[in-house]
Each structure stands twice: as C-alpha cells, then as structure tokens.
Amino acid sequence: MGYLTREFMDLILLIVAYFFTSIIIAILAVRKQLSWVRAILLSVFLTPFAGAIYLNRSSVHSWYEPRYKCSRCDFSFTEPLGECPHCKSEGHQVVLKKTMAKMT
Ligand SMILES: [Zn+2]
Structure with a gap:
C-alpha cells in the first residue's frame, strides 16, 4: 500500500x-x-x-533573413545578385552588401 x-x-x-x-x-x-x-x-x-x-x-x-543591399540606391534584394541591377542600368557597377534583416 x-x-x-x-x-x-x-x-x-x-x-x-x-x-x-x-x-x-x-x-x-x-x-x-x-x-x-x-x-x-x-x-x-x-x-x-x-x-x-x-x-x-x-x-x-524566421527572425533573420539575408538581404543584399545596394550602398548607392539603398535598395534591398532577397537574392544574391552580385551587382545592383538598378544601378547597372544607369551605368554604375555597385556590389551588393549582405545584411541580416530582422523579421517582425
Ligand atoms: Zn543600386
């Protein structure tokens, strides 16, 4: 017991x-x-x-996602494009910088 x-x-x-x-x-x-x-x-x-x-x-x-940011036009891309296509069409070669964007 x-x-x-x-x-x-x-x-x-x-x-x-x-x-x-x-x-x-x-x-x-x-x-x-x-x-x-x-x-x-x-x-x-x-x-x-x-x-x-x-x-x-x-x-x-889901809290951090990589972003590829252009230092010239300040535009962020979700894919690693290497160079900024916006600036490239204007005749500038700008290499995108990888940053981690916080998701809210
Ligand atoms: Zn750009």
Missing part, C-alpha cells in the same frame, strides 16, 4: 514537472513573438523537447 502511494506520488510529480516545462516553453514562445498555442501543443504531445526545438528553429530561420 505504501509502495503504491509512492509510485502514485512520483507519477503526479512527473506530470506536474511535464506541464510546468510546457508552460515555460509557452512563455518563451510569447517572448519570442511566436505562437504559444503551437509551442504548448508540441510540448504536451511531443514532449517539451519538441517545444524547445521549435523555439530554437524559429529563432534561427
């Missing part, structure tokens, strides 16, 4: 820890302006590890 109660207590503790971790991941998702619903669903159904991976992946891939 005493053994069963301890097992039960361990299980409760495990579930509490599991949901607590899921809630922390949801809070982190909100701070990163991500979907906390998606974060909590991933954490509850696919363990909090999946939720943590979701947070990390999102911070790398």
